[in-house]
Amino acid sequence: MIDCGTGIPIVLIPGLQGRWEWMRPAVDALAQKHRVISYSLCDERSSPFQFDRERGFDNYVDQVARVLDRAGLDRAVIAGVSYGGLIATEFAARHSDRVTGLVLASALHASWQPTALQQRYLNAPMLMSPLFVATAPQRMRLEMAAALPSITSRLHFAATHGVRVLSAPTSPARMARRISWAQAHRFEDPSHILAPALIVTGEPGLDQVVPVDVTKRYLRDLRSAEHVVLEQTGHLGLVTRPDAFARVLERFVNAVRLSA
Numbered sequence: 001m002i003d004c005g006t007g008i009p010i011v012l013i014p015g016l017q018g019r020w021e022w023m024r025p026a027v028d029a030l031a032q033k034h035r036v037i038s039y040s041l042c043d044e045r046s047s048p049f050q051f052d053r054e055r056g057f058d059n060y061v062d063q064v065a066r067v068l069d070r071a072g073l074d075r076a077v078i079a080g081v082s083y084g085g086l087i088a089t090e091f092a093a094r095h096s097d098r099v100t101g102l103v104l105a106s107a108l109h110a111s112w113q114p115t116a117l118q119q120r121y122l123n124a125p126m127l128m129s130p131l132f133v134a135t136a137p138q139r140m141r142l143e144m145a146a147a148l149p150s151i152t153s154r155l156h157f158a159a160t161h162g163v164r165v166l167s168a169p170t171s172p173a174r175m176a177r178r179i180s181w182a183q184a185h186r187f188e189d190p191s192h193i194l195a196p197a198l199i200v201t202g203e204p205g206l207d208q209v210v211p212v213d214v215t216k217r218y219l220r221d222l223r224s225a226e227h228v229v230l231e232q233t234g235h236l237g238l239v240t241r242p243d244a245f246a247r248v249l250e251r252f253v254n255a256v257r258l259s260a
Helices: 020-030 058-070 083-094 116-123 125-147 151-167 172-184 242-259
Strands: 002-004 009-013 035-038 076-081 099-105 197-201 225-229
Touching: 002 020, 009 020, 009 058, 009 083, 020 035, 020 151, 020 242, 058 083, 076 083, 076 242, 083 099, 083 172, 099 242, 116 172, 125 151, 197 242
Parallel strands: 009 035, 009 076, 076 099, 099 197, 197 225
Antiparallel strands: 002 035
């Protein structure tokens, strides 16, 4: 768990890979004006949080409450990234008294279903992981070109992000298990969430991981949701354009503070 910066608290929940370190540029950018708390999911080997395999997806929802308690916070803005959006939404539905605002960035929706290719990865994560890694540059090519137009900036990002990934390795088997747990989970009705909500997506043609239309389904669920497009990004906007991501969240968080 990391706790840095001062100001209105934001809890940043990681995506399917489960490691907060992959989001470090966003953490640093947000911490310039806010208190940012982030962490790795509790089934990661590096996590100090309790994990019970029998509880499945509920582990991650319970963990948000424990993170708030450990940080000494009654309430905070809860921000979920990609798979973390499922966790953030479920926590907000169960614990509305602890959520001042809800941010869903390129988030999976409970109605999402994997494509045939994605299902093959999920069925044999270790066997298919070399192919998944080998095809990653192709999936990210358009987004990288849009967010980082110069070759120098793309090379620099690839090197620095590569170091982050290598220093905080994830497990294909755990990633596949997390998807399975989410698919088996009975989610609360998100329409009961009253907290202000912000839906952040990249541009439709650039997110090759979670289709923008999937994330935008939350606009039907959440009464007070607004949608912001982080231009020149796809799925990786919080790390390719962290300052722009932080500015979007700053406007939302300040509005939440003024309305409180």
